[in-house]
Structure formats: structure tokens, C-alpha cells
Amino acid sequence: MPKQLPYHTIHEIFSRFQAAEPEPKGELNHTNAYTLLVAVALSAQATDKGVNRATEGLFKVADTPEKMLALGEDALIEHIKTIGLYRNKAKNVMKMARILVDEYDGQVPSSRAALSSLPGVGRKTANVVLNMWWQFPAQAVDTHIFRFGNRSGVAMGKDVVAVERAIEDHIPAEFQQHAHHWMILHGRYICLARKPRCVDCLIRDLCEFEEKTE
The missing domain is CATH 1.10.1670.10 (Helix-hairpin-Helix base-excision DNA repair enzymes (C-terminal))
Structure with a gap:
């Protein structure tokens, strides 16, 4: 031992x-705090390479919570259906987008507690976003x-x-x-x-x- x-x-x-x-550097492709949050949430039980392939097209049309809501769950599924647990992840991403728009003015919060309270976001995902986007250790x-x-x-x-x-x-x-x-x-x-x-x-x-x- x-x-x-x-x-x-x-x-x-x-x-x-x-x-x-x-x-x-982390290996998940992203362009802003929101796309990083979504990518990390999608990466649970999936490879970074697989997530990057799925989000390449997704983030061109939905790189904000507002755009994700406009895209809709069915269209989101079409982008991420190669990822494991994609249906449940799609539901969480849409719920997350709604909460971000309604409660955070479309912005990704920068506290662990607030991040962890979002659907599909646990402590690990919150820590990745805090580290990679806000350089918090x-x-x-x-x-x-x-x-x-x-x-x-x-x-x-x-x-x-x-x-x-x-x-x-x-x-x-x-x-x-x-x-x-x-x-x-x-x-x-x-x-x-x-x-x-x-x-x-x-x-x-x-x-x-x-x-x-x-």
C-alpha cells in the first residue's frame, strides 16, 4: 500500500x-464560460474527443443559454446523440439554460455552490469551470x-x-x-x-x- x-x-x-x-490545458473545446460548462457536463461517462466532435457544430449555433433555448431539445439531441446518456444530458442542458437565463441574466455564475446547484452539474464539473475559466485553484x-x-x-x-x-x-x-x-x-x-x-x-x-x- x-x-x-x-x-x-x-x-x-x-x-x-x-x-x-x-x-x-484541458482538452474540451470551448469558446466562453457557457460552452465550457456545457462541454464539461456532457463529458460525464464520455471521452473528451467524443464530446468535441459533438459540440463542434452545436457551439456554432448555440454558444449562449439564450441560443440553446432557441435551438430546442430535439435539435440539441441531434447534435449530441453520439454521446452516452445523451437524452438525459439534453434535458439537463435545457433546464440549465432556462435557469441561467431566468436567474443569472444568461451568465454562468462563478461560485461553486451556484454552479453545483445547476441541473447536471456536480462538484467536479463546478471545479473544472472554476479552474479553467476563472483560474481558481x-x-x-x-x-x-x-x-x-x-x-x-x-x-x-x-x-x-x-x-x-x-x-x-x-x-x-x-x-x-x-x-x-x-x-x-x-x-x-x-x-x-x-x-x-x-x-x-x-x-x-x-x-x-x-x-x-x-
Whole structure:
């Protein structure tokens, strides 16, 4: 069982991540806070690439809540029907658009509580929007971060909220802004679930994972 890494080791890990990619970016295409919110909400149980294919045409005709309402649910479904759970997501996107227009003057709110109250938006989605759009150091813990955090010893916890708190507690403040992007990308492309690419890992010598692949 990996143990929580000490401060100096975590600092070195994120120093290496920063050196390799100083400005990591999320992979969901968006043009404003609203399209980012919709894209992240659509990405639940779907790949970023799949969402990007679906939203390429959608965001050309509906990049505001007002335009989404004008588009209508049936037309929205036609755009996103290649995405998993598309019918339920379409209902939530339309409900979200109505609330944004009626209660927020068509603007995406910038507080976690307000974002999390929207249909189809949970804590993770809210944190992604806070981080990517408002540069707030919120930590959106997905399966990649949960796996990497526990496997490496960087941020350990039994559930996503515990890992989120571990990130905030153990990762130095200077790395908090980009921490979740570095961890997502590392988990997505290097620290894979079944066959981690340890031979290509730039933090192999610092990681607590005992079953490293050759």
C-alpha cells in the first residue's frame, strides 16, 4: 500500500510536471464560460474527443443559454446523440439554460455552490469551470486523478472528496492552479489503469507504486 509522499518529494514531482508542460490545458473545446460548462457536463461517462466532435457544430449555433433555448431539445439531441446518456444530458442542458437565463441574466455564475446547484452539474464539473475559466485553484478529481493520487502517494483518499482535500493539503500552493490538469494528463496518457507506462514516466523514481512496469 503506497504511503503519502512527503512535501519535498511532491514539490519535485510537480516541478518536473511544470518543466515538461508549463501551461497544461484541458482538452474540451470551448469558446466562453457557457460552452465550457456545457462541454464539461456532457463529458460525464464520455471521452473528451467524443464530446468535441459533438459540440463542434452545436457551439456554432448555440454558444449562449439564450441560443440553446432557441435551438430546442430535439435539435440539441441531434447534435449530441453520439454521446452516452445523451437524452438525459439534453434535458439537463435545457433546464440549465432556462435557469441561467431566468436567474443569472444568461451568465454562468462563478461560485461553486451556484454552479453545483445547476441541473447536471456536480462538484467536479463546478471545479473544472472554476479552474479553467476563472483560474481558481479548484481541484476536479476524476478517475485519472483518483488513480494517480492513490497509486503514486501524491494525494491519497478513499473517495474523490478525500483526494480533493489531499491535493489542497499536500500539493504546494505554487502548483495548485495547474495541478489537476497535470494529474489528469499524466493519468490519461502515462499512469494508465491496466498497463501504466512506467518506462515513460518522468516521476518513476519518486512514485510509491510498487508494481511498476518495465
